[in-house]
Amino acid sequence: MYVEVMEEEWLLSEEQVRSLLKSIHGRVGANRSVYPFMRTVAEQALFPREARALRVSDVVLPEGDGDKLTVFRNGEAREIPLQPQSVEFLLEWISDAGLQEDDLLFPGMRGGPISASDYKQIWKQAQEAVLPRDELFSWRLGEPISILRDSCLAKWLRAGISPVTVAEWAGVTPRWLAQRYPHCFRAEDVETD
Numbered sequence: 001m002y003v004e005v006m007e008e009e010w011l012l013s014e015e016q017v018r019s020l021l022k023s024i025h026g027r028v029g030a031n032r033s034v035y036p037f038m039r040t041v042a043e044q045a046l047f048p049r050e051a052r053a054l055r056v057s058d059v060v061l062p063e064g065d066g067d068k069l070t071v072f073r074n075g076e077a078r079e080i081p082l083q084p085q086s087v088e089f090l091l092e093w094i095s096d097a098g099l100q101e102d103d104l105l106f107p108g109m110r111g112g113p114i115s116a117s118d119y120k121q122i123w124k125q126a127q128e129a130v131l132p133r134d135e136l137f138s139w140r141l142g143e144p145i146s147i148l149r150d151s152c153l154a155k156w157l158r159a160g161i162s163p164v165t166v167a168e169w170a171g172v173t174p175r176w177l178a179q180r181y182p183h184c185f186r187a188e189d190v191e192t193d
Contacts, residue, residue, distance in 0.1 A: 003179040012151040017042055023126035031118045036093045037106040044080050045152035052113040054105040080169045157184035
């Protein structure tokens with residue numbers, strides 16, 4: 001299976017992600033779901049289509065430790081742990097939006113899943129406002145929002161989280177991670193089969 005290598009300079013820095021999300025927060029307009037949707041994609045390394053399908057019931061908040069998000073893809077469920085700031089944010093979003101257990105977590109303006117057109121224009125505007133426009137970096141404008149997923153996965157790997165764990169959270173294999181983000185692995189850390 002072919003895996004496209006994601007070079008380090010293609011990824012967004014943590015500061016760029018924060019700036020993009022701040023810009024998005026200021027542009028949401030009529031659809032309040034856009035910012036929480038984009039923030040969750042960025043913080044939980046989700047594919048946009050996965051985030052669009054999330055329901056309130058997919059956010060599991062047991063007493064004590066163990067807060068997690070359950071994501072379904074191709075009929076398979078995987079769990080991604082939630083950081084305390086993500087838990088607080090999602091609880092506030094669910095309450096403020098008046099969402100119920102069976103509701104979509106990020107409803108679109110017509111009640112169904114948030115549509116690509118609802119977030120793509122805001123994403124484009126945020127990129128134009130935040131990312132450098134010089135000759136060296138102008139190629140980055142127009143990146144799809146899936147770059148948020150890639151940037152998060154690389155951040156987790158650089159933070160020292162086990163590739164096996166990151167692969168479980170992302171719904172991929174450790175080998176796929178090593179091929180996609182080779183700059184996150186030192187040669188002496190990679191086992192070959």
